[in-house]
Amino acid sequence: MSKDQIFRNCLFIVLTIIICIYSFAKFGEMEEEYPIYPGENVEIVRLSNYFDGIKGTNADTDVYIYGGQEDGGSALILGGTHPNEPAGFITAVLLIERLKVNKGRVIIIPRANNSGFTCTDPQEGVPQEFRIETSDGIRKFRHGSRFMNILDQWPDPEVYLHYPSGQKLSGNERRNLNRSYPGKPDGVLTEKLAHAIVQLINTERIDISIDLHEASLEYPVIDAIVAHERSMDVAAMAQIDLQILGIDYNLEPSPVNFRGFSHREWGDYTETMPFLIESANPIQGRMRGETTEELLLKGYDKYYAEASELGLLYTPYPAEGIPLEVRTGRHLEAIKILISTFSLLNPEKEIGFSDLPSYSEIIENKLGYYLKTGR
Amino acid sequence: MKRICDYIIILFILIGFTATGFSQDMKLEEPVLLTAAGQSADIKITDILLKRAGITANVVNLAEVKDLTDIKTLIIVAGGSSKGLGAANIDKDKELERISNLAEAAKKENIKTLTLHIGGKTRRGKLSDPFCETAGNAADLLIVTKSGNEDGFFTKIAAAKKINIHEIKNSPEMIPILTGLFEKK
Ligand SMILES: [Zn+2]
Numbered sequence: 222m223s224k225d226q227i228f229r230n231c232l233f234i235v236l237t238i239i240i241c242i243y244s245f246a247k248f249g250e251m252e253e254e255y256p257i258y259p260g261e262n263v264e265i266v267r268l269s270n271y272f273d274g275i276k277g278t279n280a281d282t283d284v285y286i287y288g289g290q291e292d293g294g295s296a297l298i299l300g301g302t303h304p305n306e307p308a309g310f311i312t313a314v315l316l317i318e319r320l321k322v323n324k325g326r327v328i329i330i331p332r333a334n335n336s337g338f339t340c341t342d343p344q345e346g347v348p349q350e351f352r353i354e355t356s357d358g359i360r361k362f363r364h365g366s367r368f369m370n371i372l373d374q375w376p377d378p379e380v381y382l383h384y385p386s387g388q389k390l391s392g393n394e395r396r397n398l399n400r401s402y403p404g405k406p407d408g409v410l411t412e413k414l415a416h417a418i419v420q421l422i423n424t425e426r427i428d429i430s431i432d433l434h435e436a437s438l439e440y441p442v443i444d445a446i447v448a449h450e451r452s453m454d455v456a457a458m459a460q461i462d463l464q465i466l467g468i469d470y471n472l473e474p475s476p477v478n479f480r481g482f483s484h485r486e487w488g489d490y491t492e493t494m495p496f497l498i499e500s501a502n503p504i505q506g507r508m509r510g511e512t513t514e515e516l517l518l519k520g521y522d523k524y525y526a527e528a529s530e531l532g533l534l535y536t537p538y539p540a541e542g543i544p545l546e547v548r549t550g551r552h553l554e555a556i557k558i559l560i561s562t563f564s565l566l567n568p569e570k571e572i573g574f575s576d577l578p579s580y581s582e583i584i585e586n587k588l589g590y591y592l593k594t595g596r
Numbered sequence: 597m598k599r600i601c602d603y604i605i606i607l608f609i610l611i612g613f614t615a616t617g618f619s620q621d622m623k624l625e626e627p628v629l630l631t632a633a634g635q636s637a638d639i640k641i642t643d644i645l646l647k648r649a650g651i652t653a654n655v656v657n658l659a660e661v662k663d664l665t666d667i668k669t670l671i672i673v674a675g676g677s678s679k680g681l682g683a684a685n686i687d688k689d690k691e692l693e694r695i696s697n698l699a700e701a702a703k704k705e706n707i708k709t710l711t712l713h714i715g716g717k718t719r720r721g722k723l724s725d726p727f728c729e730t731a732g733n734a735a736d737l738l739i740v741t742k743s744g745n746e747d748g749f750f751t752k753i754a755a756a757k758k759i760n761i762h763e764i765k766n767s768p769e770m771i772p773i774l775t776g777l778f779e780k781k
Contacts, residue, residue: 441678442678447679456637457637457641461767464767465766469743469766472636472640473679474637476683478682478685479679537716537743
């Protein structure tokens with residue numbers, strides 16, 4: 222081996238070590254959880270209180286319980302089922318930091334798939350976090366993976382058989398919380414997590430449950446409320462009222478033969494009325510270009526603009542993009558109207574709440590205005 | 597001068613009539629059969645809007661010819677939903693055939709057909725357009741939201757068939773049109 226070769230080999234080894242150290246540190250950063258600052262009159266418990274099979278694992282997560290002075294119904298709101306869908310997560314955070322409940326109870330799980338917040342999806346090149354400017358400084362939030370972290374549940378099978386239906390899905394879907402309901406107490410960690418959430422719904426006698434999501438613009442179920450048969454009346458009335466507010470939602474029935482989804486199994490395995498809400502998020506789509514924090518926040522991508530002109534998308538794509546404010550505002554209005562429609566139809570289970578901004582207020586004042594400063 | 601005034605008044609009346617289209621609309625009668633072409637949940641929304649307009653409909657997602665017995669008005673809500681077709685366990689071709697048969701039978705029985713499209717852009721495109729076309733061509737009258745008719749898809753059908761079309765901004769705007777058509781107060 223010549224001196225030159227030895228030098229090149231050494232250089233290669235040193236560079237490899239530097240890259241390893243850098244990426245190790247970057248991956249490690251994801252373990253750090255950025256805080257959420259709850260409002261008053263909240264009780265915070267762990268999800269493992271409802272099923273101790275997830276205790277001490279990365280699937281365990283915080284549950285925020287807001288109870289009113291008066292008795293009424295109970296609502297559950299799930300953010301972060303898919304941690305790569307930031308509007309769902311940030312809507313849950315905003316609720317935790319702003320919401321005041323005066324009648325009944327509202328229970329919020331912002332990081333439903335807590336494990337998924339500790340990694341991103343391989344080969345997607347998405348940012349690990351995003352920043353929102355508040356009135357007093359910048360706050361950081363995690364952007365994670367659609368799936369549970371593979372370090373928490375390994376290996377994936379060739380084919381995932383959903384329990385108990387036996388429906389076949391590709392192997393990695395076994396780490397997808399929204400394909401794992403109603404869950405299995407002695408199953409893999411994702412199934413245990415799903416079981417814990419179903420246990421919470423049963424134990425707390427949740428009347429109305431809302432699972433917050435986002436989807437890419439080329440996905441046909443977009444800007445949608447997906448409703449179980451039992452939820453359909455409330456969903457249809459809410460859809461009309463949202464239209465009157467100028468917020469268009471498509472109403473989709475939950476197919477009986479698609480198993481594992483919250484909108485299906487929560488309805489079939491508990492007494493709750495389930496809903497799933499989707500907003501349109503360009504950073505999730507295959508047509509996107511540069512995958513940056515700016516795309517996550519502003520939702521503008523020139524390739525999507527082009528795709529929209531060619532009529533390839535299922536949803537209108539405005540010239541200014543679909544910013545996180547719009548997506549969060551849509552989620553919030555849908556939550557408000559779904560809960561108030563439910564209360565109208567079930568006055569004995571009324572849920573009363575206040576202090577949430579409107580869609581137009583969020584657009585006008587921006588998200589950071591409604592989040593705590595973190596100081 | 598008076599003559600010019602008269603002309604102007606007549607002109608305004610004519611513009612008024614063509615713009616609203618109300619005067620040329622047929623009257624519709626109950627009993628109503630409500631079905632969906634493409635199995636979207638827009639049928640549920642329509643049912644609620646009909647109720648708000650004081651109209652009771654027999655809602656049959658997969659209505660067949662036999663469901664037309666004693667019916668005076670058939671309302672078809674056009675737009676495909678993959679989730680809906682999945683839930684109803686019916687494929688696209690069978691669904692199209694069902695709508696064609698139903699429309700043909702309605703025509704034979706002198707049952708008026710009102711076709712609605714309220715799902716906007718999402719209920720257009722590859723999956724939905726065949727349903728929109730079949731249901732549109734079956735119609736005696738069309739009510740569609742603007743966002744689903746940006747390319748003039750329904751306007752063209754209405755022009756070709758020489759039928760009336762109401763373009764509305766959002767689905768709740770359908771309520772006053774329905775009360776007018778069914779002469780509800
Ligand atoms: Zn999702």
